[in-house]
Amino acid sequence: MNNISSITKKELRSYFYSPxxxxxxxxxxLVTGWIFGSHLFLMKVASLRNLFGIIPLIFMFLAPALTxxxxxxxxxxxxxxxxxxxxxxxxxxxxxKFYSSFVILAIAATITIFYGIIVxxxxxxxxxxxxxxxxxxxxxxxxxxxxxIFGSTISKNQIISFIASFFIILLFYLSDKFLYLMPGWLxxxxxxxSLDYHFQNIARGVIDTxxxxxxxxxxxxxxxxxxxxxxxxxYE
Amino acid sequence: xxxxxxxxxDYGNLRAVDNISxxxxxxxxxxxxxxxxxxxxxxxxxxxxxxxxxEGEVYVDNLNIAQNSLEIRKKIGYLxxxxxxxADMNVVDFLYFIAHLKNVxxxxxxxxxxxxxxxxxxxxxxxxxxxxxxxxxxQRVSLAGASIHNPEILxxxxxxxxxxxxxxxxxxxxIKELGQEKTILVSTHIxxxxxxxxxxxxxxxxxxxxxxxxxxxxxSSFHNLTQIYFEIQADTDRLMDEFKTIPEVKNTxxxxxxxxxxxxxxxxxxxxxxxxxxxxxxKKKDWVILEMRRxxxxxxxxxxxxxxxxxxxxxx
Ligand SMILES: Nc1ncnc2c1ncn2[C@@H]1O[C@H](COP(=O)(O)OP(=O)(O)O)[C@@H](O)[C@H]1O
Ligand SMILES: [Mg+2]
Numbered sequence: 001m002n003n004i005s006s007i008t009k010k011e012l013r014s015y016f017y018s019p020x021x022x023x024x025x026x027x028x029x030l031v032t033g034w035i036f037g038s039h040l041f042l043m044k045v046a047s048l049r050n051l052f053g054i055i056p057l058i059f060m061f062l063a064p065a066l067t068x069x070x071x072x073x074x075x076x077x078x079x080x081x082x083x084x085x086x087x088x089x090x091x092x093x094x095x096x097k098f099y100s101s102f103v104i105l106a107i108a109a110t111i112t113i114f115y116g117i118i119v120x121x122x123x124x125x126x127x128x129x130x131x132x133x134x135x136x137x138x139x140x141x142x143x144x145x146x147x148x149i150f151g152s153t154i155s156k157n158q159i160i161s162f163i164a165s166f167f168i169i170l171l172f173y174l175s176d177k178f179l180y181l182m183p184g185w186l187x188x189x190x191x192x193x194s195l196d197y198h199f200q201n202i203a204r205g206v207i208d209t210x211x212x213x214x215x216x217x218x219x220x221x222x223x224x225x226x227x228x229x230x231x232x233x234x235y236e
Numbered sequence: 237x238x239x240x241x242x243x244x245x246d247y248g249n250l251r252a253v254d255n256i257s258x259x260x261x262x263x264x265x266x267x268x269x270x271x272x273x274x275x276x277x278x279x280x281x282x283x284x285x286x287x288x289x290x291e292g293e294v295y296v297d298n299l300n301i302a303q304n305s306l307e308i309r310k311k312i313g314y315l316x317x318x319x320x321x322x323a324d325m326n327v328v329d330f331l332y333f334i335a336h337l338k339n340v341x342x343x344x345x346x347x348x349x350x351x352x353x354x355x356x357x358x359x360x361x362x363x364x365x366x367x368x369x370x371x372x373x374x375q376r377v378s379l380a381g382a383s384i385h386n387p388e389i390l391x392x393x394x395x396x397x398x399x400x401x402x403x404x405x406x407x408x409x410x411i412k413e414l415g416q417e418k419t420i421l422v423s424t425h426i427x428x429x430x431x432x433x434x435x436x437x438x439x440x441x442x443x444x445x446x447x448x449x450x451x452x453x454x455x456s457s458f459h460n461l462t463q464i465y466f467e468i469q470a471d472t473d474r475l476m477d478e479f480k481t482i483p484e485v486k487n488t489x490x491x492x493x494x495x496x497x498x499x500x501x502x503x504x505x506x507x508x509x510x511x512x513x514x515x516x517x518x519k520k521k522d523w524v525i526l527e528m529r530r531x532x533x534x535x536x537x538x539x540x541x542x543x544x545x546x547x548x549x550x551x552x
Contacts (some may be wrong), residue, residue, distance in 0.1 A: 003337065005336075013325075019323055077320050077322075079320045079321065081281070081286055081314070082321075082530035084286055084332070085286050085314045087309045087337075089306070235281060235286060
């Protein structure tokens with residue numbers, strides 16, 4: 001077993017040994033179920049579109065909640081010294097933490113397939129769009145988590161980590177929301193860096209490599225920042 | 237086995253470790269003794285590769301830590317200060333996790349974990365969560381983790397801190413046992429710990445080395461001296477210098493001075509009887525002896541004088 005998978009496995013175990021994973025997944029199920037149900041019964045709309053509209057917002061809380069412990073707690077408790085004096089590279093630590101949080105987020109996303117199945121009994125959903133929507137959710141969620149892992153390296157305090165990650169995500173999410181106020185050259189940049197803009201593209205059912213490359217770039221960039229930050233801050 | 241050369245660490249304006257050098261031989265238990273804030277932890281963190289030095293070099297088995305950090309980490313077992321563990325894990329899971337991190341080969345993995353459980357007497361707590369254990373057991377779990385990959389070198393940062401007297405005795409005897417096959421570097425602020433377990437002691441204070449000797453040398457260099465405590469009333473500023481003119485006096489230390497009353501120690505070789513000479517000397521100078529007695533020197537005194545600070549044994 002290599003270093004990354006040892007860390008991933010250990011992190012997954014601690015998610016499920018503590019109430020954290022259950023609370024986070026329960027909260028997610030409750031909110032999505034309520035939104036899906038209210039659309040289904042009140043408005044008689046058999047579609048996942050509303051869900052795909054709201055999950056990116058829920059993930060905005062869920063991702064930093066999943067990652068806030070990652071490095072902050074290791075630094076707070078001193079276990080960072082155990083892990084960083086083992087023959088493990090700093091980027092392996094970051095990746096192990098990232099993968100484990102991604103597994104939990106993917107579980108959350110997978111639960112919602114249940115709603116898709118309900119929809120398919122009632123109407124005839126466009127499975128192509130739904131699958132594209134899931135791919136978009138995983139990419140978007142991955143980007144959120146990479147930002148969250150970075151946020152977790154900047155403070156020993158988990159609450160500060162959460163808030164920092166949340167605001168970075170929010171900034172990237174909202175960056176294309178006030179374009180009418182901006183000059184043209186700036187608005188095209190702001191649109192391009194928007195986490196939401198690319199998700200909307202994918203959720204429409206069009207999987208464009210540019211959108212995929214965008215998310216992968218954000219993930220790699222923030223995991224790199226996280227690694228640099230860990231290397232510099234671990235002994236503070 | 238470990239060679240530290242001109243090692244320095246600055247935290248902003250604070251020089252926590254100031255240009256220290258020492259060599260650690262291939263076996264034995266070496267103590268790093270110093271009061272709180274002396275720079276022990278900082279030094280150990282640089283040796284283990286946790287933190288890069290501001291200046292200087294560390295070699296382990298002739299490998300330079302700056303270039304071969306991962307290689308060196310495999311040779312070292314490290315117990316950080318406060319013995320951190322993953323409190324939410326159970327003992328076995330923790331040991332397996334650490335073993336994986338230390339790249340223990342899968343062929344011997346189960347055996348190593350079993351060996352650690354036996355060596356450190358963890359049979360009765362294997363399935364328990366670490367945060368439910370007593371401090372003494374937590375410490376053993378930490379030590380088991382530090383030695384699970386059978387490292388040549390063990391580096392232990394204040395391993396008995398916070399334990400009760402019985403637990404201290406247990407951990408010390410474990411360390412002594414381990415020291416029979418490994419090189420152990422153990423830091424402490426407690427002199428008696430060094431006396432109890434170490435063969436060699438490096439005393440540091442304010443980031444600097446103030447002594448680097450075998451334990452016997454440190455002890456004998458003081459046991460070979462007779463020390464006389466004086467309280468003398470004298471109207472001179474040169475009292476200390478005057479004593480140095482007596483050839484048999486090895487050295488003197490001023491303990492305290494108030495107005496014209498000096499409190500001081502005078503040391504001379506044990507095989508001599510210098511008291512009459514000293515008495516005559518003082519009488520001739522017309523000074524007044526208020527008190528004169530032989531002082532039993534302990535290692536504690538040495539340490540106190542070297543580090544110029546009152547030590548408190550918080551543990552014993
Ligand atoms: N991360 C840090 N940042 C700033 N100062 C530090 C840090 N760690 C230790 N120090 C300071 O460096 C000095 C040496 O500390 P340390 O190595 O922990 O000493 P010891 O382990 O001997 O008690 C102390 O004055 C301490 O306050
Ligand atoms: Mg210390």
